[in-house]
Amino acid sequence: MAMDRGTRASGLFKGAFRAFSFLFLMSSAPALAEDPLERFRIDLEELRKENEGLQGRIDALEAEDEEARHGLGLLSNLVEVSGYADVEYTFTDQEGEGSGFRVHNLSLFFTKDIQREWKLFTEVEFEDAPRIESEKAADTVKSSQGTIFIEQLYIEYHPKLSWDIRLGRFLTPAGVWSIYHYPPYVPTQTSPIIYKVIFPKVSDGIQFKGSFTLRDSSIDTHLYVANGSGNPGALDRNEGKGIGARVNADLLTGLSAGLSYFGERDNEGTLKMSYGAHVLCNGSALRLQAEYQIRSNETDAASGFDDSGWYAQAEYDIGKWTLAARYDWYDPSSESPDDLWTRATAAVNYRFAHNVVGKIEVNRNWFDGLPTEDYSQAILGVAVAIGDL
């Protein structure tokens, strides 16, 4: 009986509790419907703050890590390596040439900061996958292909940002293409005809490079004394030295222009005086570049002649694509004014990344009055820049 009473009381209590719970839930139902939103908002805010705090700590840790590595970098004994490489497939109807793959360039740059103000800079170029094999029983070369070339090797002294001195072999500072011509950063695989023809490609000597501001224009200057074209190091067989200069001025925003000069007496006694003018217009998407160069060649025996040429190039960026066109003109001798080499080039580049470029180029060469037959080329290539640029 007592059990019954207890059981009944317990049942009554449970019933009352259930009823109370039901009434409570019913009365607070609208508030519960809103609570999750509010809770999410508060949770989100807390998470955001927490995230900011964590991000700040990560930034600070990364900063300390970077600082430590920067400190180590200043003391590093490592040589910085960068460079570029390009491979291509060429279709051509040129007489004596065949279509095919070409392992065109592998250029490696080695830079070493020797002291705060001294640097060693070298560029070693491997062209057409060079291979040199000697006879087993002798020092004579059994077979060879391609080119290995020290394109640049100089010691640089740079006490100020505004000037430096370079001693050794450097790219001859003349116009634009002679300095800025590396495949990942130019639209075409073929160079303008005048490149390496009127001014020498490289010079062995000493170069002063200085920058200053005149009114609102920034002026860059190069002055150099060198052995002269075709006179690397110990092979210089004349007393005379070549003297050259280049000046470039930023005239307006994105517009620069300049002049170049190089004079030398070569090993055959020919006095060569080269002059160049260039203009570069660099807009947000459009770039225009043109150069004109002329060289007088005077010998004691003959009256001499001039050779001259120019090119004009336009590039237009559309996202990752670049469209380019160039026209080349070259007159090899003023003695025969009807002899001309001209070329029209069109190119399309696609940037897979900022340092990987796919290139398609089509060009047509015309030879008026010259023994070479006209020919066309189509080049498909990929160029990459390597190293931490």
Add this chain to the structure above:
Amino acid sequence: MAAFLKKIALLTAVALALAASSIEATEPVAIIVNRANQVDKLTEGEVKKIYTNNTLAWPDGVPIIIYDLSINDQSRAIFSEKILGKAPDLVAEEWAHLKITNQAKNPPQIMKTPTLIIRRVMREKGAIGYVSIGLVQNNPDVKVISTLR
């Protein structure tokens, strides 16, 4: 019904979070120099001259040290478009060409985070950099010389 309400709440929360992040991304960019720098203000043209190496030193002769953010950073995108008039990857490519030819006079140093730029600018008298303005508003060790919106 409860599940539906929960979904609505979650979607609202996500939308709010996205809105908040986009507000952060478009926050003005402050161009900063060291507190000791004598320059108090620069025009956008003057900043461009510094970042294109047409100006190499401050008026008192101190060499300029240029800091840049990585090309994927939102502040760099704003800075690049407003000051240099080009997308960051095109600017990076031009620097790469100058560096590979050893023609760059004073190339920018790329920092992974804005915190690093602030630290360097706080420490180096000739330094210039840019970061989201919210990061330096109450920092007495750097001077905001221009703001990009």
